[in-house]
Amino acid sequence: NAGVTQTPKFQVLKTGQSMTLQCAQDMNHEYMSWYRQDPGMGLRLIHYSVGAGITDQGEVPNGYNVSRSTTEDFPLRLLSAAPSQTSVYFCASSDGTSGRGPNPYNEQFFGPGTRLTVL
Amino acid sequence: AQSVTQLDSHVSVSEGTPVLLRCNYSSSYSPSLFWYVQHPNKGLQLLLKYTSAATLVKGINGFEAEFKKSETSFHLTKPSAHMSDAAEYFCVVSDLRDMRFGAGTRLTVKP
Numbered sequence: 129n130a131g132v133t134q135t136p137k138f139q140v141l142k143t144g145q146s147m148t149l150q151c152a153q154d155m156n157h158e159y160m161s162w163y164r165q166d167p168g169m170g171l172r173l174i175h176y177s178v179g180a181g182i183t184d185q186g187e188v189p190n191g192y193n194v195s196r197s198t199t200e201d202f203p204l205r206l207l208s209a210a211p212s213q214t215s216v217y218f219c220a221s222s223d224g225t226s227g228r229g230p231n232p233y234n235e236q237f238f239g240p241g242t243r244l245t246v247l
Numbered sequence: 248a249q250s251v252t253q254l255d256s257h258v259s260v261s262e263g264t265p266v267l268l269r270c271n272y273s274s275s276y277s278p279s280l281f282w283y284v285q286h287p288n289k290g291l292q293l294l295l296k297y298t299s300a301a302t303l304v305k306g307i308n309g310f311e312a313e314f315k316k317s318e319t320s321f322h323l324t325k326p327s328a329h330m331s332d333a334a335e336y337f338c339v340v341s342d343l344r345d346m347r348f349g350a351g352t353r354l355t356v357k358p
Contacts, residue, residue, distance in 0.1 A: 132290075171337070229344065232341040236293075
């Protein structure tokens with residue numbers, strides 16, 4: 129199993145540009161999520177999905193869009209990039225859900241991250 | 248709402264000495280608690296988890312943590328630090344409603 133894969137690993141954007149960060153998992157996990165990691169702030173939840181066709185907002189959703197058309201894929205779209213979106217982005221997946229979030233007993237599997245710089 | 252506080256943003260130890268990384272949490276429900284490790288330029292990897300079974304939990308690479316409900320703590324320990332333990336460590340609290348990450352503790356191991 130490849131686990132959770134993310135592309136690209138690095139990206140530089142200009143303010144106002146749009147782009148999509150790709151995330152895929154091959155473990156048939158129901159729950160998938162996107163986090164951003166900023167120094168001293170841990171990981172903050174952007175959007176999440178409890179299954180194909182179901183997405184919801186996390187703690188910091190503004191400026192981002194997601195969709196989940198298949199169990200495997202969960203892309204994150206930046207609509208109009210801003211310097212405040214400079215960050216490291218992690219996709220994660222886990223087995224099962226609580227209905228409205230992850231199964232609280234299960235491990236999250238993380239991708240290797242995408243380092244995004246917005247100039 | 249639940250929250251998690253990692254009491255030290257940076258811990259420095261010498262190789263071969265004990266490691267203590269502190270985590271306090273608050274939760275309205277019976278939570279699960281996790282510790283994840285992140286090596287430089289890598290994703291997060293699970294070290295150990297507590298899910299209401301034994302309060303002393305053993306993880307990978309010699310780490311362990313003790314769930315203390317009365318103190319709302321879940322501190323991570325290791326008897327003897329190794330150079331390869333240098334990384335960032337995250338405490339996570341999860342219940343049926345939410346999952347929250349601590350801000351992280353950077354562990355430095357000196358030779």
